[in-house]
Amino acid sequence: MPELPEVETVCRGLAVVLEGHRLAKVELRRTGLRIPFPPDFAERLTGRTIARISRRAKYMCWHLDDGWVVICHLGMSGRMVIGKDDGAAPEKHDHVILVTEAGDKISFNDARRFGLMDMATEEGLAAHRFFAALGPEPLTDAFDGKMLKAALAGRSSPIKPVLLDQTLVVGIGNIYASESLFRAGIHPTRPAESLTARECSKLVKAVKEVLAEAIAAGGSSLKDHRQPSGELGYFQHSFAVYDREGQPCPGCTCRESIRRMTQAGRSTYYCDKRQG
DNA sequence: CGGCAAACCTGCGAGC
Protein backbone atom coordinates (compact mmCIF):
# COMPACT_ATOMS: atom_id res chain seq x y z
CA MET A 1 0.00 0.00 0.00
CA PRO A 2 2.94 2.17 -0.11
CA GLU A 3 3.05 5.25 -2.30
CA LEU A 4 2.19 8.68 -0.99
CA PRO A 5 -1.60 8.45 -1.43
CA GLU A 6 -1.74 5.10 0.34
CA VAL A 7 0.40 6.30 3.23
CA GLU A 8 -1.71 9.43 3.51
CA THR A 9 -4.83 7.26 3.60
CA VAL A 10 -3.37 5.04 6.30
CA CYS A 11 -2.40 8.10 8.35
CA ARG A 12 -5.93 9.46 8.18
CA GLY A 13 -7.40 6.13 9.19
CA LEU A 14 -4.97 5.65 12.05
CA ALA A 15 -5.62 9.16 13.32
CA VAL A 16 -9.19 8.15 14.14
CA VAL A 17 -8.15 5.46 16.60
CA LEU A 18 -4.77 6.77 17.72
CA GLU A 19 -4.83 10.56 18.00
CA GLY A 20 -5.50 11.54 21.56
CA HIS A 21 -5.38 7.92 22.70
CA ARG A 22 -3.05 6.26 25.17
CA LEU A 23 -1.30 3.00 24.33
CA ALA A 24 -2.17 0.36 26.88
CA LYS A 25 -0.26 -2.52 25.36
CA VAL A 26 2.55 -2.81 22.81
CA GLU A 27 3.65 -6.21 21.59
CA LEU A 28 6.65 -6.82 19.36
CA ARG A 29 6.52 -10.23 17.74
CA ARG A 30 10.04 -10.08 16.28
CA THR A 31 13.15 -8.05 16.94
CA GLY A 32 12.83 -5.80 13.92
CA LEU A 33 11.80 -5.43 10.31
CA ARG A 34 14.15 -3.87 7.73
CA ILE A 35 16.06 -2.49 10.70
CA PRO A 36 15.92 -3.56 14.35
CA PHE A 37 13.33 -1.88 16.54
CA PRO A 38 14.83 0.80 18.81
CA PRO A 39 16.03 -0.36 22.25
CA ASP A 40 13.16 -0.79 24.70
CA PHE A 41 10.75 0.17 21.95
CA ALA A 42 7.66 -1.43 23.49
CA GLU A 43 8.40 -0.01 26.94
CA ARG A 44 8.92 3.48 25.57
CA LEU A 45 5.56 3.41 23.77
CA THR A 46 3.47 1.84 26.49
CA GLY A 47 1.52 4.42 28.47
CA ARG A 48 2.25 7.19 25.98
CA THR A 49 -0.50 9.19 24.31
CA ILE A 50 -0.27 9.83 20.57
CA ALA A 51 -0.85 13.54 20.21
CA ARG A 52 -0.80 13.76 16.43
CA ILE A 53 -0.07 11.76 13.30
CA SER A 54 1.68 13.32 10.32
CA ARG A 55 3.25 12.16 7.10
CA ARG A 56 6.57 13.01 5.44
CA ALA A 57 7.18 11.36 2.06
CA LYS A 58 6.13 7.72 2.51
CA TYR A 59 6.85 7.78 6.24
CA MET A 60 4.25 8.05 8.99
CA CYS A 61 5.14 10.02 12.10
CA TRP A 62 3.36 9.39 15.38
CA HIS A 63 4.03 12.34 17.65
CA LEU A 64 4.00 11.17 21.26
CA ASP A 65 3.24 13.27 24.32
CA ASP A 66 6.81 12.99 25.62
CA GLY A 67 8.69 14.67 22.77
CA TRP A 68 9.46 11.48 20.87
CA VAL A 69 8.20 10.55 17.41
CA VAL A 70 7.60 7.06 16.08
CA ILE A 71 8.67 6.78 12.44
CA CYS A 72 6.97 4.08 10.42
CA HIS A 73 7.40 3.00 6.81
CA LEU A 74 5.16 0.38 5.21
CA GLY A 75 7.72 -0.89 2.71
CA MET A 76 6.17 -2.87 -0.12
CA SER A 77 3.66 -5.02 1.70
CA GLY A 78 3.02 -3.29 5.02
CA ARG A 79 -0.54 -2.81 6.24
CA MET A 80 -2.10 -1.38 9.36
CA VAL A 81 -5.08 -3.46 10.36
CA ILE A 82 -7.51 -1.94 12.82
CA GLY A 83 -9.65 -4.16 14.99
CA LYS A 84 -10.77 -4.66 18.56
CA ASP A 85 -8.73 -6.17 21.35
CA ASP A 86 -10.83 -9.32 21.38
CA GLY A 87 -8.15 -11.85 22.30
CA ALA A 88 -8.01 -13.26 18.79
CA ALA A 89 -4.71 -14.88 17.79
CA PRO A 90 -2.40 -12.70 15.69
CA GLU A 91 -2.40 -13.19 11.94
CA LYS A 92 0.66 -14.44 10.11
CA HIS A 93 3.12 -11.55 9.66
CA ASP A 94 1.58 -9.42 12.41
CA HIS A 95 4.86 -7.98 13.70
CA VAL A 96 3.72 -5.17 15.97
CA ILE A 97 0.44 -5.06 17.84
CA LEU A 98 -0.76 -1.94 19.63
CA VAL A 99 -3.78 -1.77 21.90
CA THR A 100 -5.20 1.54 23.06
CA GLU A 101 -6.94 2.20 26.35
CA ALA A 102 -10.13 2.55 24.32
CA GLY A 103 -9.73 -1.09 23.24
CA ASP A 104 -8.75 -0.56 19.63
CA LYS A 105 -6.10 -2.90 18.25
CA ILE A 106 -3.71 -1.85 15.50
CA SER A 107 -1.66 -4.61 13.88
CA PHE A 108 1.33 -3.81 11.68
CA ASN A 109 1.31 -6.69 9.22
CA ASP A 110 4.13 -6.89 6.68
CA ALA A 111 4.80 -10.14 4.84
CA ARG A 112 7.97 -9.02 3.08
CA ARG A 113 9.34 -7.06 6.03
CA PHE A 114 10.63 -4.18 3.96
CA GLY A 115 8.85 -1.86 6.36
CA LEU A 116 10.43 -0.29 9.41
CA MET A 117 9.72 1.40 12.70
CA ASP A 118 12.12 3.76 14.42
CA MET A 119 12.09 6.68 16.84
CA ALA A 120 13.45 10.22 16.83
CA THR A 121 13.02 13.25 18.99
CA GLU A 122 10.75 16.02 17.77
CA GLU A 123 13.76 18.31 17.36
CA GLY A 124 15.85 15.67 15.65
CA LEU A 125 13.19 14.56 13.19
CA ALA A 126 14.16 16.68 10.16
CA ALA A 127 17.80 15.66 10.52
CA HIS A 128 17.01 11.98 11.01
CA ARG A 129 18.82 9.75 8.53
CA PHE A 130 15.58 8.85 6.75
CA PHE A 131 14.53 12.46 6.30
CA ALA A 132 17.72 14.46 5.84
CA ALA A 133 18.10 13.91 2.09
CA LEU A 134 14.46 13.92 1.07
CA GLY A 135 13.19 16.22 -1.67
CA PRO A 136 10.11 18.44 -1.41
CA GLU A 137 6.57 17.20 -0.91
CA PRO A 138 4.91 16.93 -4.33
CA LEU A 139 1.65 18.54 -3.21
CA THR A 140 3.27 21.73 -1.99
CA ASP A 141 4.24 24.85 -3.93
CA ALA A 142 7.89 23.92 -3.43
CA PHE A 143 7.40 21.39 -6.21
CA ASP A 144 6.86 23.38 -9.40
CA GLY A 145 8.02 23.34 -13.00
CA LYS A 146 10.97 25.58 -12.39
CA MET A 147 12.24 23.47 -9.52
CA LEU A 148 11.81 20.27 -11.52
CA LYS A 149 13.60 21.69 -14.56
CA ALA A 150 16.56 22.66 -12.40
CA ALA A 151 16.61 19.28 -10.66
CA LEU A 152 16.69 17.39 -13.96
CA ALA A 153 19.70 19.29 -15.29
CA GLY A 154 22.63 16.97 -15.88
CA ARG A 155 20.56 13.85 -15.53
CA SER A 156 20.77 11.72 -18.63
CA SER A 157 18.73 8.81 -17.22
CA PRO A 158 15.25 8.15 -18.52
CA ILE A 159 12.71 10.37 -16.79
CA LYS A 160 10.69 7.51 -15.31
CA PRO A 161 13.28 6.05 -12.93
CA VAL A 162 14.36 9.60 -12.08
CA LEU A 163 10.83 10.31 -10.82
CA LEU A 164 11.33 7.54 -8.26
CA ASP A 165 14.33 9.35 -6.79
CA GLN A 166 13.10 10.53 -3.40
CA THR A 167 15.85 13.14 -3.11
CA LEU A 168 14.33 14.91 -6.12
CA VAL A 169 10.71 14.84 -5.02
CA VAL A 170 9.13 12.46 -2.50
CA GLY A 171 6.14 10.20 -2.57
CA ILE A 172 6.08 9.06 -6.19
CA GLY A 173 6.39 5.30 -6.54
CA ASN A 174 6.25 2.89 -9.42
CA ILE A 175 2.51 3.19 -10.05
CA TYR A 176 2.21 6.95 -10.00
CA ALA A 177 5.39 7.49 -12.00
CA SER A 178 3.81 5.66 -14.94
CA GLU A 179 0.42 7.27 -14.38
CA SER A 180 1.85 10.79 -14.18
CA LEU A 181 3.96 10.43 -17.32
CA PHE A 182 0.97 9.09 -19.20
CA ARG A 183 -1.15 12.01 -18.10
CA ALA A 184 1.55 14.47 -19.05
CA GLY A 185 2.05 12.79 -22.44
CA ILE A 186 5.77 12.31 -21.84
CA HIS A 187 7.52 9.12 -22.92
CA PRO A 188 9.17 7.26 -20.02
CA THR A 189 12.44 6.80 -21.89
CA ARG A 190 13.02 10.50 -22.51
CA PRO A 191 16.34 11.61 -20.99
CA ALA A 192 15.38 13.59 -17.90
CA GLU A 193 17.50 16.57 -18.88
CA SER A 194 15.77 16.77 -22.28
CA LEU A 195 12.42 17.82 -20.81
CA THR A 196 11.53 21.38 -21.75
CA ALA A 197 10.32 23.92 -19.21
CA ARG A 198 6.83 23.48 -20.59
CA GLU A 199 7.02 19.72 -20.21
CA CYS A 200 8.32 20.06 -16.66
CA SER A 201 5.34 22.22 -15.78
CA LYS A 202 3.01 19.73 -17.42
CA LEU A 203 4.58 16.85 -15.53
CA VAL A 204 4.36 18.65 -12.20
CA LYS A 205 0.70 19.35 -12.84
CA ALA A 206 0.09 15.70 -13.76
CA VAL A 207 1.87 14.42 -10.64
CA LYS A 208 -0.16 16.70 -8.38
CA GLU A 209 -3.44 15.76 -10.05
CA VAL A 210 -2.79 12.02 -9.99
CA LEU A 211 -1.71 12.02 -6.34
CA ALA A 212 -4.58 14.24 -5.24
CA GLU A 213 -7.12 12.10 -7.07
CA ALA A 214 -5.67 8.94 -5.56
CA ILE A 215 -5.85 10.41 -2.08
CA ALA A 216 -9.45 11.39 -2.65
CA ALA A 217 -10.30 7.90 -3.91
CA GLY A 218 -8.48 6.32 -0.98
CA GLY A 219 -10.59 8.30 1.40
CA SER A 220 -13.82 7.03 -0.08
CA SER A 221 -12.81 3.39 -0.47
CA LEU A 222 -11.38 3.42 3.03
CA LYS A 223 -14.76 4.43 4.36
CA ASP A 224 -16.69 1.40 3.18
CA HIS A 225 -13.87 -1.03 3.61
CA ARG A 226 -13.51 -0.17 7.22
CA GLN A 227 -16.87 -1.39 8.39
CA PRO A 228 -16.46 -5.14 7.88
CA SER A 229 -12.76 -5.76 8.31
CA GLY A 230 -11.39 -2.56 9.74
CA GLU A 231 -8.51 -2.86 7.33
CA LEU A 232 -6.70 0.27 6.28
CA GLY A 233 -4.65 0.98 3.24
CA TYR A 234 -6.80 -1.01 0.90
CA PHE A 235 -7.09 0.90 -2.29
CA GLN A 236 -9.31 0.37 -5.26
CA HIS A 237 -8.30 2.38 -8.29
CA SER A 238 -8.73 2.39 -11.92
CA PHE A 239 -5.33 3.01 -13.39
CA ALA A 240 -4.90 4.49 -16.85
CA VAL A 241 -1.82 2.43 -17.68
CA TYR A 242 -0.39 0.66 -14.62
CA ASP A 243 -0.77 -3.11 -14.81
CA ARG A 244 -2.78 -2.73 -18.03
CA GLU A 245 -0.36 -4.24 -20.54
CA GLY A 246 -2.10 -5.13 -23.78
CA GLN A 247 -5.26 -3.22 -22.95
CA PRO A 248 -6.35 -0.27 -25.08
CA CYS A 249 -4.97 3.15 -24.30
CA PRO A 250 -7.68 5.04 -22.41
CA GLY A 251 -8.84 8.57 -23.00
CA CYS A 252 -7.62 9.05 -26.54
CA THR A 253 -8.28 7.73 -29.99
CA CYS A 254 -4.83 6.38 -30.79
CA ARG A 255 -6.05 2.74 -30.66
CA GLU A 256 -2.69 1.64 -29.33
CA SER A 257 -2.25 -0.99 -26.66
CA ILE A 258 -0.59 -0.21 -23.36
CA ARG A 259 2.94 -1.55 -23.31
CA ARG A 260 5.17 -2.68 -20.51
CA MET A 261 8.94 -2.36 -20.33
CA THR A 262 11.56 -2.70 -17.64
CA GLN A 263 13.54 0.35 -16.52
CA ALA A 264 16.10 0.13 -13.73
CA GLY A 265 14.61 -3.21 -12.81
CA ARG A 266 11.02 -2.02 -12.48
CA SER A 267 8.00 -2.24 -14.75
CA THR A 268 6.94 0.84 -16.68
CA TYR A 269 3.59 1.04 -18.43
CA TYR A 270 2.98 3.53 -21.22
CA CYS A 271 1.34 4.30 -24.54
CA ASP A 272 3.90 4.72 -27.30
CA LYS A 273 1.67 6.99 -29.34
CA ARG A 274 0.14 9.23 -26.74
CA GLN A 275 3.50 9.59 -25.00
CA GLY A 276 5.39 9.95 -28.27
C1' DC B 1 28.29 12.31 -8.46
C1' DG B 2 25.23 9.48 -11.66
C1' DG B 3 23.29 5.10 -12.84
C1' DC B 4 22.33 0.44 -12.37
C1' DA B 5 21.95 -4.33 -10.48
C1' DA B 6 21.52 -6.77 -6.47
C1' DA B 7 19.98 -7.40 -1.97
C1' DC B 8 16.59 -7.52 1.62
C1' DC B 9 11.81 -10.96 2.23
C1' DT B 10 7.36 -13.61 1.30
C1' DG B 11 3.50 -14.72 -1.61
C1' DC B 12 1.10 -15.51 -5.74
C1' DG B 13 -0.01 -16.76 -10.42
C1' DA B 14 1.57 -18.78 -14.76
C1' DG B 15 3.54 -22.47 -17.08
C1' DC B 16 5.26 -27.04 -17.34
Next chain:
DNA sequence: TGCTCGCAGGTTTGCC
Protein backbone atom coordinates in the same frame (compact mmCIF):
# COMPACT_ATOMS: atom_id res chain seq x y z
C1' DT C 1 -0.47 -31.87 -7.46
C1' DG C 2 3.91 -29.87 -7.29
C1' DC C 3 7.74 -27.65 -9.00
C1' DT C 4 10.20 -23.47 -10.93
C1' DC C 5 10.17 -18.89 -12.55
C1' DG C 6 9.00 -14.26 -12.66
C1' DC C 7 6.86 -10.67 -10.65
C1' DA C 8 5.15 -7.47 -6.79
C1' DG C 9 3.20 -0.55 -4.54
C1' DG C 10 10.42 0.50 -1.56
C1' DT C 11 14.92 1.61 -0.18
C1' DT C 12 19.85 0.77 0.57
C1' DT C 13 24.29 -0.81 -0.78
C1' DG C 14 27.98 -1.71 -3.54
C1' DC C 15 30.16 -1.58 -7.85
C1' DC C 16 31.32 0.66 -12.31
